[in-house]
Amino acid sequence: xxxxxxEVLDIFTRTRALLRGHFVLRSGLHSGHFFQCAQVCQYMxxxxxxxxxxxxxxxxxxxTTVFSPAMxxxxxxxxVARRTKSRFIFAxxxxxxxxxxxxxxxxxxxxxxxxxxxxTRGGRVQECLDIIQGLGGVVVGVxxxxxxxxxxxxxxxxxxxxxxxxxxxxxADQLPPELAATPAExxxx
Numbered sequence: 725x726x727x728x729x730x731e732v733l734d735i736f737t738r739t740r741a742l743l744r745g746h747f748v749l750r751s752g753l754h755s756g757h758f759f760q761c762a763q764v765c766q767y768m769x770x771x772x773x774x775x776x777x778x779x780x781x782x783x784x785x786x787x788t789t790v791f792s793p794a795m796x797x798x799x800x801x802x803x804v805a806r807r808t809k810s811r812f813i814f815a816x817x818x819x820x821x822x823x824x825x826x827x828x829x830x831x832x833x834x835x836x837x838x839x840x841x842x843x844t845r846g847g848r849v850q851e852c853l854d855i856i857q858g859l860g861g862v863v864v865g866v867x868x869x870x871x872x873x874x875x876x877x878x879x880x881x882x883x884x885x886x887x888x889x890x891x892x893x894x895x896a897d898q899l900p901p902e903l904a905a906t907p908a909e910x911x912x913x
Contacts, residue, residue, distance in 0.1 A: 728777055732869075732887045735774065739764040746906035751845040753893035756903055759870050760911055761841035765799040775803035778839075778867055778886045782808070785884070787837040787864050789813060789830075791856060793822055793848040800869055801839035810837075815852055822851040824859070832860035842870045843885075844893065846877040853879060 725733070736742040741764035747755050764770050778800070787810060792801030794816040805812035813830075815822040830836070838852045849866055856863050863881045871877065871885035894903065 729887055732774065732777065733889075735770050736764060736870075736887075739767055739770055743911070746903050746908045748896075748908050748910045749844055749893065751847065751893070752896070753844065754896060754899055754903060754908065755891055755893045757872075757889075757891040758909075758911060759842045759872065761796060761800070761869065765841075771799055771803050774869060774886065775800060775807055778869065778884070779804055779807045781884050781886065782837070782865075782867060785837065785865050785882075787835045789834055789836045789861075790839050791815070791836050791852055792839045793852050796841040796848075797839050800841055804837070804839050804867065815855055822848060822855065824855055830856060830859040830861040834861045835864050836861045837864055838866045840866065840868045842872060843868050843877055843883075844872050846873065846879065849879065853881070 736759065741760050743758040743760055744756060747758040749755055764774070789811045790801050790805035792798055792814045794814050798814055801814065802812050813828040815824050818825070836856050838849055840849050843849060853863050865882040865884050866879050867884040869886050871883065871888045872891055894900065
């Protein structure tokens with residue numbers, strides 16, 4: 725593990741953003757680990773450091789706008805936008821689908837970086853890509869604090885994770901005995 729990965733993992737552990745137990749993820753999968761990025765996002769020095777490290781990985785990626793899905797990507801997306809002096813907009817849920825509201829507009833050809841906190845299956849990120857492309861924007865990449873997809877999630881644009889971890893996930897009917905014996909929590913994303 726690199727020094728950066730060790731530092732990021734330490735930040736998540738110290739702020740109790742990395743939890744252990746039995747969790748039902750937004751994707752419906754179950755896991756013994758959960759990233760509750762809202763925990764780290766209450767500490768601005770840690771948010772600033774995570775964004776600094778993530779922006780450091782964006783060398784050569786040119787964009788004018790950062791776009792995040794609500795709720796998870798809001799804090800880190802806004803901090804990445806602040807550090808790069810970019811415009812920041814977000815999508816939010818309406819009838820369980822992400823939509824662009826609040827008068828936000830995307831210009832044809834606008835170069836946009838999607839920023840998310842944690843990606844497991846990438847459903848919300850894909851919704852963001854669809855919104856942007858449907859409005860004529862150009863997605864230049866997807867930056868995230870944590871890619872926990874075990875290398876399975878792929879998008880049609882480059883992925884830029886700050887940390888890649890492969891905590892196993894399980895379908896509800898395929899839980900290992902130790903996980904099945906622990907009551908499941910659904911802490912929210």
